[in-house]
Amino acid sequence: MLALTVWTALLLLLSPLIALGTAAPAAALGNGLAPTPQMGFNDWNAYGCNVSEALIKSTALAMHNNGMQAAGYSYVNIDDCWLTSSRDSGGHLVPDPVKFPDGIKGTADYVHSLGLKLGIYEDAGTATCAGYPGSLGHETTDAQSFASWGVDYLKYDNCNNTGVPAQTRYTAMRDALAATGRPILFSLCNWGQENVWTWGAGVGNSWRTTGDISASFSSMLSIFHSNVGLASYAGPGHWNDPDMLEIGNGSMTDAENRSEFSLWVEMAAPLIAGTNLTTASASTLSTLTNSRVIAVDQDSLGRQGTMVSSSNGLDVLAKPLANGDVSVVLFNETGSTATITTTAAAIGKSGASSYALTDLWSGSASSTSGTISASVPAHGTVMYRVAGGSTSGGTSVTGEVHAVGAGKCLDVPNSTTTAGTQLEIWSCGGGSNQIWTHSTSNQLTVYSGGSQMCLDAYDNRTAPGTKVEIWPCNGQTNQQWQFNANGTVTGVQSGLCLDVTGAATADGTLVELWTCNGGSNQQWTLG
Known part of the structure; x- marks a missing residue:
């Protein structure tokens, strides 16, 4: 308890610095997982706290036999209530020996024997939502336990968080997972708080954008409305998560179930089934395993609709x-x-x-x-x-241009319209100096009417370090920009990448052209 108190106090002391931006966020996640949205099962929606080894094994076997695994569902995830009410003398989490007689490792071994993967649940607070021991202050120990048990996925909840900023708490577990050397998909479950989509890409493979879903059309509709506008933050390895699927639960009709699935797929959301798969109806399984629809969710371009x-x-x-x-x-x-x-x-x-x-x-x-x-x-x-036809034309796209690594926006300093002004990154605010339009002719314009300016590579230069500025639009190739599937924005003339100088994250950091290197400071989203 003393160690936890000291840890919490330290985080609370640091949190104002982090909030002010004086402590830079950690580097991008880069664990190579979830190049397309993850697919699997979680027990909570259908079973609540009634989880057990027998349930997880029977569900895994059902997925293996009923077409779910063949359709791409690979994770079998344990939610809350799998552990005892206290840690052991060494500070380790203890699986409930009644619910999990073979422990989490024994359960994982069985799931792995079927060619599936095992996920587990914990909480970025002092206790889980159901009151079991949380991982705040125990990140290293718990991550090592998960790795030693063969866990492949961590859903990390947000209850009892003592007011410590979410980015601080979730980053601590991210780093602890990375240190184990085991690939563990990291699913952030902080309910859309603290604008998680603006920093989640560097911390987790997915992040919840809303509160919990329930098995009703109205709940699904509300969550859809909250999630659909966040497309610019999602991409390969980092996805907006509008919560688990309720298909097969409650009183939703077949048409409503297909709507939920269609919308989640179109929004490139994780597909985590939350129903009883051992007794699922033919209609439920037909909806969950439609290969034509699933292919849209799993498309390698990784764009959210x-x-x-x-x-x-x-x-x-x-x-x-x-x-x-x-x-x-x-x-x-x-x-x-x-x-x-x-x-x-x-x-x-x-x-x-x-x-x-x-x-x-x-x-x-x-x-x-x-x-x-x-x-x-x-x-x-x-x-x-x-x-048919081409997708290089079509309608233009307008919105903020997000610097993924920094969680900031491409910004014209002080809303100036002076030609030759070098661009920077700045905290997103929705001002006209941060709203860009990528046109059908690949121009990237800011402002409108007589004040319209184009993103321009200074003096037609093509060397790394060339400043990126605003300039009156002239149609030349140094004002043409290609948004690529890998998240980069390249100059048509130079082939260089739009780059946040020095991979810095502070407001006012300048933007330039640089040799493409795959860094998170060269990752951008528009929308």
Whole structure:
């Protein structure tokens, strides 16, 4: 208890410095896990505290036999209540010997024998949400236990956190996991607090963006609305997590279940089933294992879909895919059947007289000259994969340009419009000096009307260290920028990467061109 008190006091002393930015955030995660969103099972939604070795083993066996594993679900995750109410004399967590007679290692060995992976739960506080020992102040010891047991995934909750900043607590466990040498996927569960999406990419493989989901259409809808606008923060290895799937639970209809799955897939969300898979209905399994739909979630480009239009509860989402196709979801939030319509141009497609449409739920094929439309039942979705033409054109994209490594935004200093001003990073605030438009001609513009300026490589130079500035738009190649699937932004003229100087994270750090090196200071998202 004394060690925990000292640790907590130290963190509280440090937290004002961290909040002020005088203590730089740690480097990006880089554990090589979750290049596409993770897929698996978690027991909490269906079983609550009634977890056991027998439950986890029977679920793993069911996944092995019922098509879930073949569809890509690989993690079998234990949630809260797996441990005893106190640590042992050496300060280690103790699996409940009644619930887990073979311990976590024995359970992991069985799960691994089926070709699956085991996940476990802990909390970044003094106690878990159910009141069992938490990991705050015990990160190194607990991470070593998880690694020695063969754990592959950690869901890390946020209860009883004593007010210590989340980034401090979650980073401590990140570093402890890394020190074990075992690849352990790190899932941050801090309920969307403290704008976790702005710093989560450097700490975890995914982060919860909201509070807990429940098995109702209204809960799912609320969470969808909260998560859909965060697309610019997600990408390979770091995903927005709108919580576990409720498909198969509660009173949600088949149409509502397909909507939840379609929306989670379109938002490149982790797919963590939360129902009883040993007795799951054919309808539930059919929804969870549709290979055409899952392929959109697991697409290697790693882009989260965005809202193209939303009017009176009728939504259109589009998600670009690695092969040039676009996934489109037509979602009807309302209680009555409605026709939802969009166009190939609106979803970023152009250059063809005809586009091929595949209905991802039914598998049926059709074509269109440009209009994409369907009659969508109440609370339902229609989901298409659109092929043909080019995705290099289409509509422009407007939003903040996020520096992933720093958790800051590309910024014009002091909102100036003076040509030649070098750009910097600054805490995101949504001002006009941080809102950029990537046009169909690959220009990156800021401001509008007569004040519009272009992102420009100074004096047409192509050497590393060239400053990046604003300049009146002129159409030259030193003002053309390509957003790449790996998160980099490269100058069309130079081939160099947009770079935060020295990988610094402080407000006011200048932005320049530099040789592409894969660093987190060269990772950007727009939206």
